[in-house]
Amino acid sequence: MKTFQLKVRVRYKDGILDPQAEAIFTALQKLEFRTVERVECDKLFMISLKAEDEAHAISLGRDMAQKLLSSVVMENFEVEVLKP
């Protein structure tokens, strides 16, 4: 078993309004960052874990995202292994 660093990013599905991102977008406009076109607020989980290999680490990360880290009805997720 080797140690891997996982990056699990959780974000709202397309079509789900994010009032927090809208509020931040409006605030950036007030600060005169007028070229900002879109803001998204994602959740990022950095997880260290032991696994047989990279594929196993990703499989465990996906399982964690499906069971807990994301809400299947409102969020999507991406799992990535960070290179040492």
Place this chain on the structure above:
Amino acid sequence: MTGNRSWAVVQFPGSNCDHDLLKVFKSLPGIAAQYHWHEDPIEVGQYEVIGIPGGFSFGDYLRAGAIAKLSNALKGLEKAVEAGAHVLGICNGFQILVESRLLPGYLHVNQSLRFISKNAALEVKAEAYPWIQKEDIGKVWHFPIAHRFGNYQKSKIDALDASSPLYYFGENPNGSAEGIAAVYRQLGKGSLFALMPHPERAFFGETRNADGQKFFENAVKAVARA
């Protein structure tokens, strides 16, 4: 305990409406009410009614209700309902039930991004055994609301058959789809009823209304007749 019908209020770390709900349950005729700690499994036939109270279970960390759904008490809930238990999820209880996928949809942050605490007017639009009777349809009840994540939205991926017996009347305080304030699902011999407003805070009259009395008394009478 004043009766022989067993009702329970599930307690999680961070629950803060558990005392209010238990006080209401205990005041109902014939009901023996008790707390049920979240680490203890709920057995089939153990309770007639199971209340999942408001609050901030596990600090609302990750998402409201996301950690509480993993508790032993929740693991046995579906079987208990299928066998005849009636679950009442209030506020954080509603969030826990949608996180556990026992009810469809999801609860997003309020459209205003603000925590809202006020009395809300609710129109009764459908029966929901045992909590809402046919005679209640068309009435407007007032229950307090106090939440930041109460913006109920439907989900296309949910196939659960559920209805919406209560709607916000007049103002939609949190941006919920169609103004939905409660979701109800019959499951086997039991049911799940969840709402963001607090009927237990509209029971003893301190909040200038006692519309919750009818809501709870309906359940006492309806389940007794079953």
